[in-house]
Amino acid sequence: MVNRLLVEPFALPFMQRALVEVLLLGAVAGVVGVFVVLRRLAFLSDALTHTVFPGVVIGYLVSGESGIVPGALAFAVLSAALFTALTANRRVNQDAALAILLTSFFALGVVLVSRRRSYTADLTAFLFGRVLTVDATQLIQTAVVVVGVSVVLLALRKELVLRAFDPQAARAMGYRVGLLDLTLNLVIAVVVVAAVKAVGTILVIALLVVPAATARLLSDRLVLLPAIAITVGMLGGWLGLVASYEASINHGVRLASGATVVLALVVFYLLALVVGPLGRFVRGHRLRGHRLRGHRLRGLLPADAAAVGESSDGLLAPAGPTTGADIR
Amino acid sequence: MIFTSLLSDSYTRRALLEAVLVGALCGAVGVHVVLRRLSFFTMAMTHATFPGVVLAAIMGLNLYLGSAVFGVLVVLAVAALSARGDNASVTGVVLSGGFALGVLLLSAQAGFTKDLTAYLVGSILTVQPAAVVTTGVTAAVVLALLALLGKELVFGAFDRDAMVAAGYPAGRLDLVLLLLIEMTIVTSVPAVGTILSVALIVAPAATARLWCRSVGAMTAVAIAVGIASGAIGLAVSRQWSVAAGGAIVLTAAGIFALSLVVAPAVGLLVRWFARPKLTRQPTG
Secondary structure, eight states, X not given: OHIIIIIGGGSSHXXXXXXXXXXXXXXXXXXXXXXXXXXXXXXXXXXXXXXXXXXXXXXXXXXXXXGHHHHHHHHHHHHHHHHHHHTTSTTSOHHHHHHHHHXXXXXXXXXXXXXXXXXXXXXXHHHHOOGGGOOHHHHHHHHHHHHHHHHHHHHHHHHHHHHHXXXXXXXXXXXXXXXXXXXXXXXXXXXXXXXXXXXXXXXXXXXXXXXHHHHHHHOOOTTHHHHHHHHHHHHHHHHHHHHHHHXXXXXXXXXXXXXXXXXXXXXXXXXXXXXXXXXHHHHHHHHTTOHHHHHHHHHTSHHHHHHHTTGXXXXXXXXXXXXXXXXX | OHHHHHTSSHHHHHHHHHHHHHHHHHHHHHHHXXXXXXXXXXXXXXXXXXXXXXXXXXXXXXXXXXXHHHHHHHHXXXXXXXXXXXXXXXXXXXXXXXXXXXXXXXXXXXXHHHHHHHHHHOOGGGOOHHHHHHHHHHHXXXXXXXXXXXXXXXXXXXXXXXXXXXXXXXXXXXHHHHHHHHHHHHHHHHHHOHHHHHHHHHHHHHHHHHHOSSHHHHHHHHHHHHHHHHHHHHHHXXXXXXXXXXXXXXXXXXXXXXXXXHOTTTSHHHHHHHHHHHHHTTTO
């Protein structure tokens, strides 16, 4: 059993490289995802995964494989800047601005790529990546991104958390909230760029949002969120690859590896949906005896920030039912 | 001159008719999507109906039926899960999960890449007469319902609490709106693709928002912009032989960008010229 899960699928070098890539990305996206979920930036992440597409195409047309990453990065930065500029107009809400940026940039990429002969193959590769053809150079690039992003997030974690929960207080204390926002958006963009070529857009958005949302269901404690998100991201990546390999080799059903990883992550989310309330119920009994600790916990969570007015200024929060009914 | 070439043969005439119908339908529904900030939800719907299309194709059923069933499932899933976490993350989870399920189903079949591309960016030039008829019927039904319920839907968008207090069934009206959005997506996606349908829903309405003060005028302008984007985009695509779906999206986005600059009251040009006057006033 252990042999079948750990050794057999990863005997081939390309499976080893795919595993390392997925584990690296699962870890870094788990940490960044915690901020994505706390700040409700899921739509921004989704938009960034699409807006880098024309950059990928132009980079490839200009200087082949080596042009992809710089091209994608340039377009990620451009779209982050345009998004900021668009929302300065009071009649354009953030939600609509993101949707228009996303679709128009993606369409630009489609128009550019539609002039090439291998149109459909290129598009599919961009959307789903080719995790099984990851090479050593890409692994090194991903590792560099992991280290860089970890350093930035560690250095700024206090400020970013403060900004997520109470932007007014952060501003009053003299922090540059705009600069913090830009930093976080760029960190998300860098992760997207690092991941898009290897695993495709859909898997990137799944890696960023699903593990962190799972962690959020399981825990109310901020220190635990990144740990759980990393674990879920890495486990999902590994199990997804194993399942895809197992089905393709031993059962003759071809399963796309990227999509299998996403579904493995979604299974964890659904499990957390069931397990989360149980754990909270048990802990709830324990906490009632420690009122002080209860207060501290309450102060940590975005539901309170929402009550103070975070959601009312339209931070990508749709007008529907909002957050945190689950927090006691 | 470019436009006359669109009427030259039967398949481009069909494509033009489809583009005009979808443009009008999406423009009208888009007003409510923009007013209620449902763009991300719309995006998730377009992606998550994908497994329905694949399943229907595998089982040989009607594509519209498959995606409609999955669309309803998505509406229910987002509504049920939103009570437990924040809306944006739930939408993200449903979006990626639904789409991945579709890809997984598709990858188990042969001949995978071609269908997928058509689903994403559409192939409006090969649209079938039956699809055009379906779009026409849906457009008529949706527009009639929007006209009937317009006042109530706008009330709900601006002040839901007041609406509940006034005794309207707010929850049921929300559900009706979500189902109208779903109908629009289900009819337009097989013909024009996911990305195009989101663009045609959001961009014309956001453009109209820049020009108009009243919701009625906004709806009229959104429909006009939707139709114009479809027609101009098709002409551009034919002239320079680029992907039709991409050209239509870029036209809609171009009209939006132009409006950002020249629209009265909020446009960049007007604000630029108005600024000196405003700053001088207090002193003089």
